[in-house]
Amino acid sequence: MRYISTRGPSSQTQQSSGPTFTDILLGGLAPDGGLYLPESYPQVSIGELDQWRALPYAELAYAVLSKFIDDIPPADLKTLITRTYTAEVYGHGRVPADASEITPLRWLERPDAARGEGGLAILELSNGPTLAFKDMAMQLLGHLFEYVLARQGETINILGATSGDTGSSAEYALRGKQGVRVFMLSPHERMSPFQRAQMYSLPDANIYNMAVRGMFDDAQDIVKAVSNDHAFKARYKIGAVNSINWARVAAQVVYYFKAYFAATGGMGGSNDQQVAFAVPSGNFGNICAGHIARMMALPIGRLVLATNENDVLDEFFRTGVYRPRATAETCTTSSPSMDISKASNFERFAFDLVGRDPAVIRRLWAEVDAGGSFDLSGTPFFARLSEFGFVSGTSSHADRLATIRHTFEKYGLMIDPHTADGLKVGSAMRTPEMPMVVLETALPAKFEETMVEALGRKPERPAGLQGIEDLQQRVEVIDASVDAVKRFIEQQVDA
Ligand SMILES: *Cc1c(COP(=O)(O)O)cnc(C)c1O
Numbered sequence: 001m002r003y004i005s006t007r008g009p010s011s012q013t014q015q016s017s018g019p020t021f022t023d024i025l026l027g028g029l030a031p032d033g034g035l036y037l038p039e040s041y042p043q044v045s046i047g048e049l050d051q052w053r054a055l056p057y058a059e060l061a062y063a064v065l066s067k068f069i070d071d072i073p074p075a076d077l078k079t080l081i082t083r084t085y086t087a088e089v090y091g092h093g094r095v096p097a098d099a100s101e102i103t104p105l106r107w108l109e110r111p112d113a114a115r116g117e118g119g120l121a122i123l124e125l126s127n128g129p130t131l132a133f134k135d136m137a138m139q140l141l142g143h144l145f146e147y148v149l150a151r152q153g154e155t156i157n158i159l160g161a162t163s164g165d166t167g168s169s170a171e172y173a174l175r176g177k178q179g180v181r182v183f184m185l186s187p188h189e190r191m192s193p194f195q196r197a198q199m200y201s202l203p204d205a206n207i208y209n210m211a212v213r214g215m216f217d218d219a220q221d222i223v224k225a226v227s228n229d230h231a232f233k234a235r236y237k238i239g240a241v242n243s244i245n246w247a248r249v250a251a252q253v254v255y256y257f258k259a260y261f262a263a264t265g266g267m268g269g270s271n272d273q274q275v276a277f278a279v280p281s282g283n284f285g286n287i288c289a290g291h292i293a294r295m296m297a298l299p300i301g302r303l304v305l306a307t308n309e310n311d312v313l314d315e316f317f318r319t320g321v322y323r324p325r326a327t328a329e330t331c332t333t334s335s336p337s338m339d340i341s342k343a344s345n346f347e348r349f350a351f352d353l354v355g356r357d358p359a360v361i362r363r364l365w366a367e368v369d370a371g372g373s374f375d376l377s378g379t380p381f382f383a384r385l386s387e388f389g390f391v392s393g394t395s396s397h398a399d400r401l402a403t404i405r406h407t408f409e410k411y412g413l414m415i416d417p418h419t420a421d422g423l424k425v426g427s428a429m430r431t432p433e434m435p436m437v438v439l440e441t442a443l444p445a446k447f448e449e450t451m452v453e454a455l456g457r458k459p460e461r462p463a464g465l466q467g468i469e470d471l472q473q474r475v476e477v478i479d480a481s482v483d484a485v486k487r488f489i490e491q492q493v494d495a
Contacts, residue, residue, distance in 0.1 A: 001042075001070050003246070006351040006361050007034030020071040022148050025247055026156060028240050033369075034361065035347050036246045041295040042067035049271040049298075053261045057102035058085040061140075061254045067296075068250045072147070080143040089139055093127030093443050093462050102127075103136070103255045105262035108411045111435050118276075119435040120427070122415070123259045130198060131443040131462070132337070133286065134169035137251035142173035142180075144247060149179035156239040157493060159226060161185040161219035165337050165442065168198045170241045175204040183208045183489055185219035188477055193469050194446060200473035208492060214480035217327055225482045232486060236493055243283040244344050252289030253296075260298055263435045274301030278426025278438045280418040281305050281313055282338040284345040286439065291349055294389060301434045305392040306425035308335045308400075313343055317385065317392035320377030322346070324368060334397050334450040335417040337442065342368075353381050353388065393425035400424070404444075404454040414451065414459050416444040 002018040007030065024036045044052075044067075052063055061081050069077060087099035098104070104124045111119030128135025149156060158180060160167060167184045174182050186199065188211035200209050212219045227233055227240070241248075256277065264273040277300060279287040287305055294300040307314045309331050316322045324342035333339055347361065353376075354360040364374045376382045395403070403420040407413055415423065419440045426438045444451045444459035451459045478484045 001068055002039045003036040004039050005030035005032050005034035005036060006347050006358060007032045007365070008358050021069040021247070022071050025144060025148055025245075026239055028242065028244060033365075034358070035244055035345070035351075037348055037351060038068060041292060044296045044298065046271055052257060053266075053269065053271075056100065057254075057258060058082045060258055061085055061251070064254045064257060065250060076147065080147055081140065084140045084143050089129065090127045090135075092129050092464065093131055094124065095463075099127070103258050105259055105437070106413070108407070108413070116432040118430060118432050119263070120430065121263060121435060121437045122413070122419070122423075122440050123255065123277075123437050124440050125255060126416075126440050126443045128169075129172040130165065130168040131446050131465075132165040132169060133439065133441045134165050135172065136255060137248040138169040138173040138241070140251045141241060141245065141247055142177055145174065145180055146177040154237070155179045155181075156237050157489065158182045158241055159185075159223055159238050159489070160240060160242065161216065161223045162199075163187065163216040163336065164191060164195050165446075166241075166243070168195065171199055171202055171207050171209075174241075175202055175207055177206065181206045181208065181492065183210065183485075183492075185210050185212050185222060185485065187211070187216045187219055188213050190215065192446075192448070194448065196475075197468040197471060197473065200475045201468065201471035203474070208488075209475040210485065210488060211475050211477045212480045212485075213477065218480040222480065222482050222485050226485060226489075229486075236489055238489075242344070243285045249285055249289050249292070249345065249348070252286055253293050256290050256293035256300065257298060259437050260293075260300070263437050271299065274299050274434045276300070276302035276304060276426070276429070276431070276434050276436045278304040278306055278422045278429070278436060280335070280338060280422035280439065280441050281307060282310075282340040282343070284313065284343040284349065286441070288345045288348050291352070291388065291390075295352070300389060302391060302429065302431075303389045304422075304426050304429045304436075305390060306422045307392070307394050308333045308338045308421050309394070309396060310339050310341070311394045312341065313346065314392040314394045316346075317390055319375075320379075320382040320385075321373060321375045322350075322364075322368070323373035326371075334400055334447070334453075335395075335421050337418055338421065349388075353384060391429055393428060395421035395424040400450070401454040404451065408455055414444045414455070415440065416442045416447050417450045418442050 004018050085102050090102045091099040106122045109120040125133035174180050263275050277290050281287050290303050330341040367374050400417045400420040403424045422438045426436050430436045445461045
């Protein structure tokens, strides 16, 4: 499998000469500023779907991922995947009847053909070590990084900025891994006590937390400045694990298959049935994986994109206008992991929408990268949106609270504010012909304040995380200065 850039010269000339999976694993953007995608999507036959239906999660993950990864020997890839997707790693959240399911499907309303009801379910993706769905892909990334670095005799220093979920997920995935150090910047005293405890209490020697005296944006700007210093970046082997990383998207494709099989009758079910997925979205990584599963011929009837008040993506799917917001226009909401001004993975879907023509993407993103917008309404591309199964909607703070309350009263289930955005939008888009599966992107324990506001009580905390705030913490508090961060990295790496 070769990979191409969404902004590459043209897909023809790149064919069979582009990079392979491990070539792009440790990098970020393509050199031309585009995002990597497979030169074509592997197709899954009905026969394969029949076989895959019965597979446990790790074996299904191998079946799906080996279609995208052909430069790691199969036995090694199998080992890495088998080590990742275990009941132990994904047994931190609600205790499911069978943790070996990895991503259990929980019906809120079972399908009832006689009554014309398609059914409504929650897909549990947040039982990994940091209680958010990012662990689904990040844990695999940790194993892949360690393997590829060892093979190449290299090391890497991951530098990132986080306001919560991504940083902790990366640290838990990379802790103790050979050849990798993690330098994670977070805004000093601005994360919740739980989030701080999650990150700062890690004892591993290869994890460095830096609390920057400033806001998240300051931390992010420092990371950008350090990465733009090419000499420093090369000398200190600076890398990233951000949401545009192709391996993260690929790993997320797997659970759409797993959920499809679970929602259509398990072992004896049928592969004719369509299923709808509702996805709480920010950077468009999660739902992009659903789009790719659908392009591989998984019968996904609808992809329902849910945003919060930051509705950049909903605006696009309703009107054809893609207008990234300025930071000042991005509001802080009670589903903070969806507070984005620009959806970094969206370019991948746009590439498919415009018929994989990199010249069109170069033209559209010349506007976006200059701080502008583009408008596809009135073009043939806009008319094709429904061919790709996408619909969208938004959810507000009041919607989240009402949905959390309603879900608890009616089904006895506590859901987090992000999942509530997905459930609110997904519920409005239900049809009698297909089950609606809402992706659970975090557990309520991470967002106590909003849960108390909605329900008047704290969410349950999974076993093992009680009293996490009392553990000893390791964090370096530093000024919001590029030099201070560089000096800290130099001291640790040169030591
Ligand atoms: C990251 C995140 C999202 C958004 O996912 P994208 O892949 O960026 O669209 C939604 N909910 C939670 C809890 C997250 O951590």
